[in-house]
Structure formats: structure tokens, C-alpha cells
Amino acid sequence: MSKVIPLARGAKVVVMTGAGISAESGIRTFRDGNGLWEEHRVEDVASPEGWERDPALVWRFYSDRRAQALTVQPNPAHRALAALEAHLGDDLYLATQNVDPLHEAAGSKRVVHVHGELMKSRCEDESCTTGPFDDTNLYFGELPRCRCGARVRPHIVWFGEVPFEMHAVKRRVQACDWFVTVGSSGVVYPAAGLVREVTYRQSMGEAVRSVYVGLEAPANADAFNEVVIGKAGEVLPGLFAPV
Numbered sequence: 001m002s003k004v005i006p007l008a009r010g011a012k013v014v015v016m017t018g019a020g021i022s023a024e025s026g027i028r029t030f031r032d033g034n035g036l037w038e039e040h041r042v043e044d045v046a047s048p049e050g051w052e053r054d055p056a057l058v059w060r061f062y063s064d065r066r067a068q069a070l071t072v073q074p075n076p077a078h079r080a081l082a083a084l085e086a087h088l089g090d091d092l093y094l095a096t097q098n099v100d101p102l103h104e105a106a107g108s109k110r111v112v113h114v115h116g117e118l119m120k121s122r123c124e125d126e127s128c129t130t131g132p133f134d135d136t137n138l139y140f141g142e143l144p145r146c147r148c149g150a151r152v153r154p155h156i157v158w159f160g161e162v163p164f165e166m167h168a169v170k171r172r173v174q175a176c177d178w179f180v181t182v183g184s185s186g187v188v189y190p191a192a193g194l195v196r197e198v199t200y201r202q203s204m205g206e207a208v209r210s211v212y213v214g215l216e217a218p219a220n221a222d223a224f225n226e227v228v229i230g231k232a233g234e235v236l237p238g239l240f241a242p243v
């Protein structure tokens with residue numbers, strides 16, 4: 001029998017999604033590419049050093065990712081989480097490591113993108129008050145500039161940079177009844193460390209539970225109470241059962 005999470009009225013759920021949830025929509029994970037992201041070395045297109053070396057290449061890369069993301073559709077896993085939000089409201093806290101807009105496309109209204117968003121850019125000068133800019137349909141073949149003159153960069157958290165909203169995410173994990181991670185290899189920190197908050201709370205006698213859903217056991221599998229092996233699009237639609 002497949003895993004079912006019984007949700008009593010008022011149950012608080014935190015879900016953290018990773019690249020695996022978008023795989024069935026046709027967006028490749030890192031692991032599919034043997035450490036390459038769509039044929040590029042991650043350090044060339046997803047690090048501050050790569051940006052300094054060749055910003056126009058970085059912009060062409062993210063412009064291509066944007067264009068691709070606009071051609072794909074959310075899958076049943078994204079839709080199951082949108083339906084869960086419609087049921088739980090604020091008691092569902094949905095955070096994603098993904099930069100694609102598929103949760104929103106499925107109807108989720110409150111999505112926290114801890115690694116940024118593909119469809120946005122921002123001025124590189126942190127003292128500039130414009131932006132982030134929504135440039136869903138823009139393709140930057142060259143390096144765009146802000147009206148203040150500084151370079152405009154993708155609104156993406158690159159390796160070595162600090163993820164967004166992690167304090168808020170952590171606080172929600174510290175107060176939830178269920179922590180569910182979907183399709184994340186468990187090697188990218190600090191997101192991969194969130195499940196340890198649950199382990200700590202359990203050691204203090206709290207009744208919180210953690211579940212992982214994905215194609216294979218993640219690197220941090222030992223920290224989860226349950227690991228459900230399967231495709232996100234097949235497991236998630238039947239995972240949550242309001243009681």
C-alpha cells in the first residue's frame with residue numbers, strides 16, 4: 001500500500017520541493033546531466049565566479065532556461081500541492097529549491113523560492129531600490145543594465161550565495177506537524193539540513209514526522225522517518241488524506 005499522511009484539522013505541513021518534482025514536466029535535474037546543467041558546467045553558469053568570467057554567457061543560459069520553462073506544464077505533483085494549499089490555506093508552507101514557475105502555474109499562491117526565480121532579475125547594486133524585475137518573456141542575449149548603470153543579474157541564488165528566506169523556512173519547520181521533502185538529492189545545503197530540525201524536535205519528545213518522496217533515497221535519508229520511493233507525480237496525488 002502506498003504512503004498516506006492523515007491530516008487532522010489544523011495540521012501544519014511544510015513541504016520542500018527539489019528539482020525532482022519538475023522532472024516529469026520535462027525540466028531536467030542536475031543528476032540527469034552528470035553534474036552538468038543542460039550541458040553546462042554548474043560553476044560556469046551558477047556561481048559568482050562564472051558570472052564574473054562571462055556574464056553574457058550566463059544570461060544566454062538563463063534566457064534559454066526561461067524560454068524552456070515557458071513550454072512545459074505542471075504535473076500531478078505540482079497540482080496535488082496546489083490542491084493541498086486550497087484545503088489547508090496558511091497551514092501549508094510550500095518552499096521550493098526550484099527556480100521554475102511550475103508551482104505557481106499549478107495554482108499555488110504562496111510559494112517561497114529559496115534559490116530564486118527564473119523569471120526574475122535584479123540590479124546587481126544592492127543599494128539600488130528598483131526591482132526585482134519580472135521579465136518572463138524577455139531573452140537577454142547580451143548583458144542587460146539597470147537604469148542606475150549597474151549590471152542586471154538573474155534573480156537566482158548561485159552556489160556560494162545565501163539562500164532566501166531560510167530563517168522563515170526554519171521557523172515553520174520548527175512549528176510543523178509534518179515535514180515533507182520531494183525530489184531533492186539531499187546534498188545542497190542549507191535546505192538538506194532542514195530535516196535535522198525535525199530530528200531534534202523528536203529528541204525533545206515532540207510528535208512531528210518527516211517523509212521523503214523521490215525516485216531514490218537521498219543522501220540525508222537516515223534523517224527522515226519515512227522514505228517513499230516513487231515518482232512525485234504518482235505519489236503526491238494520494239499522499240495527503242484529510243481526516
Ligand code: NAD
Nearest residue numbers: 018019020023029030031098099100183184185214215232
Ligand atoms: P538534484 O538534481 O540534485 O536531485 C534531484 C532529485 O530528484 C534526485 O534525488 C532524483 O532521484 C529525484 N528525482 C528525479 N526524478 C524524480 C521524479 N520524477 N520524482 C521524484 N523525484 C525525482 O536536485 P536538487 O537536490 O533539487 O538540487 C539541485 C539544485 O539545482 C537545486 O537547488 C535547484 O535550485 C537547482 N535546479 C533547479 C531546477 C528547476 O528549477 N526545475 C532544475 C535543475 C536544478
